[in-house]
Amino acid sequence: MxxxxxxxxxxxxxxxxxxxxxxxxxxxxxxxxxxxxxxxxxxxxxxxxxxxxxxxxxxxxxxxxxxxxxxxxxxxxxxxxxxxxxxxxxxxxxxxxxxxxxxxxxxxxxxxxxxxxxxxxxxxxxxxxxxxxxxxxxxxxxxxxxxxxxxxxxxxxxxxxxxxxxxxxxxxxxxxxxxxxxxxxxxxxxxxxxxxxxxxxxxxxxxxxxxxGAAQTPQASSGTRTVDEAEPDLFSVLEEDLRGSVTEQDPVATVTALEKRLLEPAVRSDLGEVARILHPDFEEIGSSGRTWSRDEMLLALADEDHEPVDMTPLSAACVNESTILLQYRTRSAGKAVLRSSLWVLAPGAPNGGSTAAQGTWRLRFHQGTAE
Incomplete structure (x- = not known):
């Protein structure tokens, strides 16, 4: 079985x-x-x-x-x-x-x-x-x-x-x-x-x-610790840094922080983190003109050596209460690229205690143009 x-x-x-x-x-x-x-x-x-x-x-x-x-x-x-x-x-x-x-x-x-x-x-x-x-x-x-x-x-x-x-x-x-x-x-x-x-x-x-592989059976590690019943329910906390509540923090600041987070080498090399930020229907038009789907982007990031990237925000516009257009410039390895990102407020994940009003900001579309 x-x-x-x-x-x-x-x-x-x-x-x-x-x-x-x-x-x-x-x-x-x-x-x-x-x-x-x-x-x-x-x-x-x-x-x-x-x-x-x-x-x-x-x-x-x-x-x-x-x-x-x-x-x-x-x-x-x-x-x-x-x-x-x-x-x-x-x-x-x-x-x-x-x-x-x-x-x-x-x-x-x-x-x-x-x-x-x-x-x-x-x-x-x-x-x-x-x-x-x-x-x-x-x-x-x-x-x-x-x-x-x-x-x-x-x-x-x-x-x-x-x-x-x-x-x-x-x-x-x-x-x-x-x-x-x-x-x-x-x-x-x-x-x-x-x-x-x-x-x-x-x-x-x-x-x-x-x-x-060949036969070898490692022994198991195990053990339990009891949960203090007086503690709050830890399974109901919201997801760290990836859920932006429009009622508790500035949505522009939230998506700007998430955009910066996506540029960090440690985050870009962690597909679990990137997958949590990208919208399921994510699309990108790269600076070379190639289009990327979400799965294609995740696979490319998995096989890429990630260099530090400097980000300079240029503008941010709230298209509506659940959509933000962010524009910025990046510099890496001597190259400058103008970038535009469209962020949407997706409904909160069903397990995290999030409401639709809180939701999760996710990157829906991105485009880069080399300067």
């Missing part, structure tokens, strides 16, 4: 307070996180913990639903080449998040694992449930690390991982480089890898990919 689960990660600020979660049903899920981490680290850790938690049922196929093409590409496309090169990319630079990737490489051996990409924040019940829990952990760490909601785990899983680490520590384990400043954080503070970058290529999106 195939085990089907969603895995997701969240980081407030990226990097910042971070959470991860995998979800099968209300009685079978787990979440964890760190005081400081990235979205990519959360996405990878969610998959790693799911693999460890189901290791005692390794003979059964495992189907992982994931809204991060970064994770899927890492585990099904790029990792074999990185291993051959001594965990270095084609340009000779070291692979980032390498500690998590090495653990994932070991955990995948002997497993029949299929990955399926799902659109984030599009109402998929398993993806939404995993996202809720990952974001709840990140929010809990942001509030001081109290009452981390970790979940019941997987029935029959082993109480410790292959390193013999106590279950409670493994749930909140800080990724290398994370800082254990929060009250409930464990003492491990190894050096952390950063978000990885890829190179540019044009190819069609794939919705499902599979990774299999």
């Amino acid at each position: 195939t085990i089907t689960a969603a895995a997701d990660g969240s980081a407030l600020g990226n990097p910042g307070p971070a959470g991860w979660a995998w979800y099968i049903d209300e009685n079978t899920w787990r979440a964890g996180g760190w005081p400081h981490g990235t979205n990519n680290q959360g996405e990878l850790m969610a998959v790693l913990d799911l693999l460890r938690s189901t290791a005692h049922r390794s003979e059964e196929p495992l189907k992982i639903l994931c809204d991060s093409q970064y994770v899927i590409n890492c585990l099904t496309k790029w990792m074999p080449g990185w291993k051959r090169k001594g965990w270095r990319k084609a340009d000779g630079k070291p692979v980032l998040n390498v500690d998590l990737l090495k653990d994932l490489d070991a955990a995948l051996k002997g497993r029949n694992v299929g990955f399926e990409w799902v659109k984030g924040h599009a109402g998929h019940p398993l993806n939404e449930a995993a996202d809720d829990r990952a974001r709840a952990v990140a929010t809990a760490y942001q509030r001081g690390g109290r009452s981390i909601p970790s979940g019941p785990g997987f029935p029959g899983e082993r109480p410790a991982d292959a390193n013999g680490q106590d279950a409670e520590d493994s749930v909140g384990q800080v990724p290398a480089g994370g800082t254990a400043q929060a009250q409930a954080a464990p003492s491990r503070t190894d050096r952390a890898p950063q978000t990885d970058h890829a190179r540019q290529a044009d190819r069609a999106p794939q919705s499902r990919q599979t990774s299999q």
Whole structure:
């Protein structure tokens, strides 16, 4: 029987307070996180913990639903080449998040694992449930690390991982480089890898990919922490920085901040973050004249080395209460480009407690013209 689960990660600020979660049903899920981490680290850790938690049922196929093409590409496309090169990319630079990737490489051996990409924040019940829990952990760490909601785990899983680490520590384990400043954080503070970058290529999106390997079964890491019933409901908080309430903040300031966020190398290399910002019907006319769909843009960003970009806002106009036209200039690698972006206020995601009046600002159309 195939085990089907969603895995997701969240980081407030990226990097910042971070959470991860995998979800099968209300009685079978787990979440964890760190005081400081990235979205990519959360996405990878969610998959790693799911693999460890189901290791005692390794003979059964495992189907992982994931809204991060970064994770899927890492585990099904790029990792074999990185291993051959001594965990270095084609340009000779070291692979980032390498500690998590090495653990994932070991955990995948002997497993029949299929990955399926799902659109984030599009109402998929398993993806939404995993996202809720990952974001709840990140929010809990942001509030001081109290009452981390970790979940019941997987029935029959082993109480410790292959390193013999106590279950409670493994749930909140800080990724290398994370800082254990929060009250409930464990003492491990190894050096952390950063978000990885890829190179540019044009190819069609794939919705499902599979990774299999030789027999080796890692032991499971597990554990639970009880939620303080006096704490507020962490699953009802709004999504960080991506939901702009027109009643609580200036919508022009909101979309300008989101536009700047899209230009940050760490965000552009994180497809989960970009997918949350781009409208499902996003289109772009690039400075070369090429048109891009949302899926084509996500795939291009996944394979691109991202350079710092300077942004100079030029103008912003509220076309109506749910549409804003933003114009600005960017400079990167000695080139200047005039850009126009059309932002629309989409209805709030059904799981976040958002109303249609609050909604989520998303980028619907973008055009760049080289100066």
